[in-house]
Every structure is written in structure tokens, then in C-alpha cells.
Amino acid sequence: MLIKNLFTTSQLPFHKWVHGIEKKIDTDTVVSVDMYSSSRSQVWLRPIFLLLLIGISASADYRLERNVVPTFYNLTLSLLNDADKPTVYVGDVNITLQVVDTTSEIREITLHADTLEIVLCELYNESGDLLETPTDFQANSETQQLRVPLTTILEPSKNYILHFKFNGQIRSDLAGLFSASYVDAEKGTIKWLGVTQMQRLNARLVFPCFDEPSFKAEFQLHIGRPEGYNTISNTKLLSSINESNNRSMDHFEVTPKMSTYLLAFIVSEYTARGNKSEFTVISRPEYYNKTQFSYEVGSKVLPAFNELFQQTYQELGNEILQYASSPRFPHNGMENWGLIIYSDAVLVQEPGYTDGWSNKEFTIRIIAHETSHMWFGDSVTFSWWSYFWLNEAFARYYEYFMAHLLCPEYQLDQQFVVRQLQLIFATDAVNSTQPMTSPEESVQTPAQIANKFSSIAYAKGASIVRMWRNAMGHDNFDAAIRDYLKQHHLGNTEPQDLFYHLKQYWPVKSELVNLDQFLYDFTEQVGFPMIVVNASFENKQIRVEQNRFLLSPGDGSDPNIRYTIPITYTTNLAPDFQNLTPIGYFSKVVDVYDIWFDEAIDWIVFNLKQSNYYRVFYDAPLLNSLQLALHKSDHSGIAVENRAQIVDDLFSFARVGYVDYEEVFQFIEYLSQEVEFIPWYSTYQSLQLVANRLTPDQLPNFAKYLSDITSAVFRKLGASGKNSDSVLDVYNRNQQVAWLCKYQIKSCQEQVLKQFLNNFQKPIPDYRKTFYCAVARTEGYIKILELYREEAYPTEQDLLWRAASCTRNYTGHYQNEILSYSRTLAEKKTAISQMYQQNPDLVTPIFIMLSENITQLSEALGSWAETAQVISDLADYFTTREQHQLLSYFYDENHLLFGTSAETLITALNSVESNLQWAHQRLGRLVNYLSLRNGSSGSQSMVTLYMVLFSTITGLLLKP
DSSP states (O other), X not given: OOOOOXXXXXXXXXXXXXXXXXXXXXXXXXXXXOOOOSOSSOOOOOOOBXXXXXXXXXXXXXXXXXXXXXXXXXXXXXXXXXXXXXXEEEEEEEEEEEEOOOSSOXXXXXXXXXXXXXXXXXXXXXXXXXEEOOOOOEEETTTTEEEEEEEEEEOTTOEEEEEEEEEEEOBSSSSXXXXXEEEOTTTOOEEEEEEEEOTTTTGGGTSOBXXXXXXOBEEEEEEXXXXXXXXXXXXXXXXXXXXXXXXXXXXXXXXXXXXXXGOOEEEESOEEEEOTTSEEEEEOGGGGGGOHHHHHHHHHHHXXXXXXXXXXXXXXXXXOEEEEEXXXXXXXXXXXXXXXXXXXXXXXXOTTTSOSHHHHHHXXXXXHHHHHTXXXXXXXXXXXXXXXXXXXXXXXXXHHHHHHHHOGGGOHHHHHIIIIIHHHHHHTTSTTOOOSSOOGGGOOSHHHHHHTSSHIIIIIHHHHHHHXXXXXXHHHHHHHHHHHHHHTTTSEEOHHHHHHHHHHHOOSOTTTOOHHHHHHHHHTSOSOEEEXXXXXXXXXXXXXXXXXXXXXXXXXXXXXXXXXXXXXXXXXXXXXXXXXXXXXXXOTTSSOEEEEOSSOOSOEEESXXXXXXXXXXXXXXXXXXXXXXXXXXXXXXXXXXXHHHHHHHHHHHHHTTSSOHHHHHHHGGGGGGOOOHXXXXXXXXXXXXXXXXXXXXXXXXHHHHHHHHTHHHHHHHXXXXXXXXXXXXXXXHHHHHHHHHHTTOHHHHHHHXXXXXXXXXXXXXXXXXXXXXXXXXXXXXXXXXXXXXXXXXXXXXXXHHHHHTTOSOHHHHIIIIITTSOOOHHHHHHHHHHHHHSOGGGHHXXXXXXXXXXXXXXXXXXXXXXXXXXXXHHXXXXXXHHHHHHHHHHHHHHHHHHGGGHHHHHHHHHHHHHXXXXXXXHSHHHHHHHHHHHHSSSOOXXXXXXXXXXXXXXXXXXXX
């Protein structure tokens, strides 16, 4: 039933509506507002401002009852003219409800509404007869629920229509329905658009609804808008009807059955590229020629998913798929069914600026991610936020592996290991981590729901999905996923629903592995294991034990958690890094896992291609043999992922004291022959912690070491691009030049300056940030400033400002550039941090420069709080006792100026002390090693590796 929408609502101020309000605190301590009728023929309800409530009970119930469920929303939103842009709207929604509870009398309906002004509520039966006009609402601002008491008893198995008229605000934040703007390129005028973001709990900000993922329903949307604008939504536009006062009403097709958080629309002056009835990219008119690449990517991604899932997008229930860009958006993209909204940076390729390899990779990955959600998330949706990973783990997995299938030149299968798996290990090895699956009762409040939107759901989830797919075989996994998606189409699921299908296709017999236990261990438990590998009997026996890996064993984490671990390995006897099927599973209920060989092995590598979610600790002889193998031709065929794994694991073990950094630096001498991006990425990610803790006196020896181990890769890549470069060569050159020039390696500086001064041409977009920063450390600094002042493109301007701030002329840059121009706060803070981060040997003089006139800095930054934060950030790079004393003296002399922000300085002092103690405990032998190494007479090829015995440490690790 469609009830005619009335938009002529009274605009009386709130205080004139209020009459005889009776505050009645019930058991839920909710304020009840009694409404009244203004006439016999017309019922008007005074507005309810849902957030103006008091005394909410700490035991509030955040979940809705399931005695009635919505099946259909007929929603009309009319944006009202207001000067240059609409800021308010009026709404009308008819919610078709079905009574599903047959055990009790239903005398009220509870749903969500947040910050809306309710003007009218009516209850109809399915024939369209008005049953009553409820007035005694109960609104709970904590739970954002609206209770509608009824005099009518709702009958089982019958449909009803709950009708609301309401008013809402177009918000200035990035939630619900919000505004965004841009400057028209031709006319120079500001253009306005209205954009939606309903996830997580924001649909209730836009209209009254059952705003939980399991309350799926169909939606039909009608948008009233001023002339000159157009509207797009989840489904095809049915018609646009001109109305009076230069307004139009747009009517859209009914959506598939979906969750409220997927409803979306944009009101704008955008134009479309592509077939409006199938697939299109929608953006502002001047971007039309800059969306060709993203359109081509989408045109490939969609049919690829159709083929993979063997259930086409159209078969899901929506004919059209639209990608739309927004100049202002809280995420890279949002998977609204049929209308995926992206930030401009994803869809728009600015020629010569944002069309480099890394920009295009970003576009490919995000488009693959969001498009996969049409199946994982939109068609099949988690039943509650505690299972959020059921959406995002798969989307992040396909972000890399569908993109790899379509664009193998990016080698995203390899990049996944270092940019997702190794990255998430640090998050998952501390007490603040969380399981992928949380108990439902622990995820109730908005804050608890927000906590599930973490990298655990995304990066760990994707790593676990990758482990499953490799363990059970790609064909088996794909078949299981197809069955899962088809069985639960338009439904809601829990992990057990997925596990059922995985187990149906798992190739291993149940007596070899307890699949329920295996699936549980990595989804409902926190953390991950490390396996400890020892060789005996002349390298014919390998013994494996396990422990939970923790970065801070004393932080309250449970060290006794154990896991069911898939075991993969290969040896020098028959190297095979392609077969990722486990040879067995290390059960959590046994203490050791033994492997016997008929013939002695030279080396063994576990966790092939780091396919499984754990670290590997090799005893000293095995690690020594691996180092020798890596020095041989082609690194003995050891896969790049495993080379990166060994490096990352070693640095992590050194961080917690299982090995010494001296042994790690001895081991990675093998890198003097390494030219591949993936192992170098792991190395540089891990080196950062150590490099940041070295004193200025120690940096020259570190720089010499860095120069030596990068000899082969820098000889191959150099400081300028080559026609033969692969994508990963481009990425690798970036990180090599960034590190080598930062630590004043002469060969790097000379090549960069020569390239810049001789026949200078603007570098490719991928390389500019690194190249310009390196140049700014030389006499090219002035030229970089000139480029900055001449540049008109905003993101390039920002890049050049950051690059100029890499200068070693810190006093001139600070006085003449940072303080002498009308820079924004962000620009000033960026420039200061760039100066010391990019010149670690200048940390002390930069601190002295800033502290000598701290009032000047405070005036430049606009507050003492910002000043305290800048000093604190700089102090994080202090590495000597003398620097700590400087900071202490600074605090004693100036803390009264900072007021309450002096606490930030105290925290900084404590952090410096902790960093100094860590360096004293961890880096002593390394410092000696670097000093002796660089003081010796010449050749330091270090082909052989001396490794100290780990018997004591390993014995400690094996203790429960």
C-alpha cells in the first residue's frame, strides 16, 4: 500500500510544540512523551528529538525483538531547497511488517531511529485500513531505539504497515545522509551533492527502520530533489516526475532483499560513463575522461566474479551495477548493492599525477574488493556484527587474488604475504587483539560493533581464507564457496554455515585432522602459533613443537593457547614450493610432531610460501644451512615468499629476545645477492624499528652495512627507471632509493643529483615522492621549492612540500618556509616531522632549534597542545641518554607554559626512557658487530654464517 506523502509540515520551533510533557521514568528509565491531537480531522504529533533523553540504564538491551520483521520499505525522502544547497529533508516511510511470533501477544513495535524528528505515526492493516495512530512513543538515546506502544494486538502470520512521517538533517559529518562539495572546473562555482553512508548503524539516522543486518527487506526509494540535480540509488531509475516549484520526484525499482546498511543514494549533477542499464561509472562531468581506467577494470572484474562464483551478478537480483565517486567519503569504498560509492581517488586517474603503477594497483584492488561484496555481504550477509569477518575476510582476499588473476604483472599473490599476512602478525601478537569471531553477547553497543571493524576482520581474515584455500585445494575451495553462496542467497549466515560447506569439500579424512577444531582454533581463538624446529640424528629427524607467539609475553595475554597447524615443508632433496597441500596437521593436543627422512637433509623450509598462519623458529644449525642455501645460485630455488618469511620471522624473534639482532644482521648478509622486491619489503619493514633506535654515532656503521647488502639490487635498479622495469622493480627502486639516500649513501646521492641536474624530466608518478625527497637533501632543494610554488595540482603540491621538507637545511626551511608563510597546521607539522624523520642524524639539532624559542613554535601551531604533540613525536626518535637529558631540561624549564598538555611531555619522557632501555637490552651485540665488521680490512662478503647456539633460548621456548 502506498500512502500519499504530505510535505507541508509545521515549522514551529520546538518550545512551541511542547505542551504538558509528562516525564515518566519506567524500568528502562526512558522518557515517555505524551502526544496530543490538534484537531478532530487531522492528527499532528509534536517532534521527538530522540537524543534529548536522560538516565539510560547501564543494562540497556541493544538488540531488537524478532516478534515482527520488516519485509518491505516504501521510502520517500524529499530534499528541501535552502539557499545554495539543501540542508534538511522530509521523509515518509511505509514499513510492511510480518508478525512471526505466535507465542505471545504483541502490543508494541520496537525499531531504530536516531536524531530524527517524528511528525506522524500510523498503523494500517494489509488492506490499507487505519487501525490506530500511536502517540505514546518511548525513545532511548543510548540504544537508539523507538518503541511504539499499540492498543491493537498484532495477530500472528498477518502483515501490517507502520507509517512514519519525519524530518531529518543533511549532516555535515560522514554518516547517514551527508553533504559534500567540489569546485566546478569550468565555472569556478561550488557544486553540492548529497551522499549516503549507512554502515554501520547509520540508516537509523536517515529514516526509522529495523537497523540490524539480519532484518533484511526489499526497499523502494523515491527521492524528491530540486531541478538541476539528478539522483542515483541501488537500482534502476523507473521515472522522474516534474512537480511544482522547480522540483522533481525520482522513483526507483525495488531492491533485492537486503540489510538496511546497504541502502544508498547520491543527489548530484554527475554524469555517467557506460551502459546505464548494466554497468556504469558515475562522477562529476569534468572527470568523464579520467574514469576510463576504472571503467575498464570494473568491466573485467564483474564477469570474472560471475565466472568464479557461477552465479552472475544479475542472478543475485539486481540488473544494474554502478560505481560512483565522491569528493568526501569516510572509506575507500562502500559496497552498497548496485551503487558502490568510492572516494574520488579510487575511480579518477589524473593523467601525469595519479595514473602511476601504484595508483592503478590501488584502483584495481579496491574495485575487486568492493565488487566481491555483491556476493559476500550483499547477497549473503553475516547475521550479526560479531561475524563481520564473513564479509570482509573474503573481500580482502579477493582484493588481492582476483586482482592477481586479472593483472598478474602486479604479483599481488606475493605482495599479499608481506602487506597483509606479515603486517597483521604484529596486531595479533598483543593482548589487545581480538578473535575473528566474537560471542554475540560481547558485541552489542555501537562501540563494541565499531571494534569489530578492525584489521583482524580484514587482514587476518583474508590470511585465514588463503590458508583454507591452499590447504584444501583451489578447486575444492571454489566449489565449497559456490555452494555456500547459492544456499544462503538473500540470507544471513554465521561461521558454522560457511564451515559446513568447507568441510563437505575438504579432501582430508576426519581421522587425520579434526576440522571443527582446526576451523575453531583460528577464528574463535586469538593470536597465532610459532613452530620451533629442531634437527637430530644427523639431520634425518625433524622435531616440531609449538608455542603461541607474543610480542610482549607479560602483557596479560594467555601464553598457553595452542592451535591445530597445517604442516607444509620442502627440503634440498626434492625442492617443491608449489605444492601447498599439508602433509599433515600438528594437533593442538599433542606435544611434538616428528618427521623422518631416509637420507640426511641439508636444509628444510616450513610453511611453504607462508601459506599458513604461523611463524617458524629454526634451531641454529638449520638456520645456518638456510643462510648457506640462500647464498647459492638462485637462492637454491627458495620461493621469494619464504625468503621474506625467514627475514620477517627472524626480526620478530629478535624483537622479543629469542635471538639476538647480531645473528639476524649476520643472516641477512645474504641480501647482498637479493634483487627481488618481496624479501626487501620485509627487510625494510623490519629494519625500521632497529634503525630508529640507533644513535647518531652508530648510524655511519649502519649506513656502511646497508650500502654493502644493497650492492646487487642497487646495481640492478639504480636511481633511474629503465624500459625493462617490472612493476615490482619500480616499487623496489622506490624503497632502495628512499633508504639509501636517507642514510647518506654516496652512490645513491650522486645518481639522484645527476639525474636531477642533467636533462631533468619529471619522474613517473610512482617515483616522485622518493626522488624529490632525495634531491631536497642536496643542492637541489631550492629547485624543489620552485616546483612546489609553480605546481597547481593539490596532491602534487602536497607531495612537493613533503619532499622539500626532507632538506638538511633545517634552519632555513624552518625559519623561511614553515614560519614565514601562511601554512596550514597540517603543513607545518608535516614539514617538521619530515625534517627529522628523513634525516635521523639531525634529530638533536632540530630539537634544539625548536626548543630555543618554544613560544614561537606554539604561536605557529596555534596551541600548546599541538606544540606538546610535536615535541613528543620528535622525542620518539631520541636514542641517547644526552637527548633524554635535553628533553628533561626542556620540561623543567617550560612545562608551566604547556598547562595540562605538559602530561604529553611526561609521557614522552617515559617513552624515551623505555626506548633507551630496549636498545640497551637488544642492540648491544649488534652495535659491536657493525663496528667490528666495518673496521675489518676489506672484504665482508660473509658467505658463511656463524650462528651462536640457541640451546638455552630454545629450551625456554619449549617450556609450557
